[in-house]
Amino acid sequence: AQSVTQPDIHITVSEGASLELRCNYSYGATPYLFWYVQSPGQGLQLLLKYFSGDTLVQGIKGFEAEFKRSQSSFNLRKPSVHWSDAAEYFCAVGANNAGNMLTFGGGTRLMVKP
Amino acid sequence: DTEVTQTPKHLVMGMTNKKSLKCEQHMGHRAMYWYKQKAKKPPELMFVYSYEKLSINESVPSRFSPECPNSSLLNLHLHALQPEDSALYLCASNQGGYGYTFGSGTRLTVV
Numbered sequence: 001a002q003s004v005t006q007p008d009i010h011i012t013v014s015e016g017a018s019l020e021l022r023c024n025y026s027y028g029a030t031p032y033l034f035w036y037v038q039s040p041g042q043g044l045q046l047l048l049k050y051f052s053g054d055t056l057v058q059g060i061k062g063f064e065a066e067f068k069r070s071q072s073s074f075n076l077r078k079p080s081v082h083w084s085d086a087a088e089y090f091c092a093v094g095a096n097n098a099g100n101m102l103t104f105g106g107g108t109r110l111m112v113k114p
Numbered sequence: 115d116t117e118v119t120q121t122p123k124h125l126v127m128g129m130t131n132k133k134s135l136k137c138e139q140h141m142g143h144r145a146m147y148w149y150k151q152k153a154k155k156p157p158e159l160m161f162v163y164s165y166e167k168l169s170i171n172e173s174v175p176s177r178f179s180p181e182c183p184n185s186s187l188l189n190l191h192l193h194a195l196q197p198e199d200s201a202l203y204l205c206a207s208n209q210g211g212y213g214y215t216f217g218s219g220t221r222l223t224v225v
Contacts, residue, residue: 102214
């Protein structure tokens, strides 16, 4: 069975500081990995995805993530956080074939201090 | 069109009401999903339609009834809901190689 763990429930960083959100996955085949962001009361917006190839993937809003197969990790990073980045972040894993399910981690709530 | 559109955005219904949530996409995706999300929790899968056939039903109570009239539309029919069913209901679509696209959700309150 596939599963995703986000070890940090809450993270607080100062505006302008760097950010790393952790994600560990368990998947029986080649994983397709995603990071989504959700603002309060809103839907999920895709930040970036990894299917294959270069293990460092670039996303929107200045985010990037690195796939490390040996560590079963897909951590999200941003070099300089903006106040507007405060939100809930979800890591997810799933086969990317039509009809396959997507499994989410528990989420990390990011708070940004001025 | 690269969006998944959900209507209504907000819905308040009594426990004896019948209502429907609607979801539409015009990206040609052949899989569509319903997820339920409670506050401060990740989305939980309810149903998956693949090529307009129900392929996954995550043991959802029968008071939730999905329907996929065609490849662009997905409905969720609601009947005799309980207050604990209040949540954000998210629709998503997927086609191999392009990832999953989510709608902005319907905020449902059962009174």
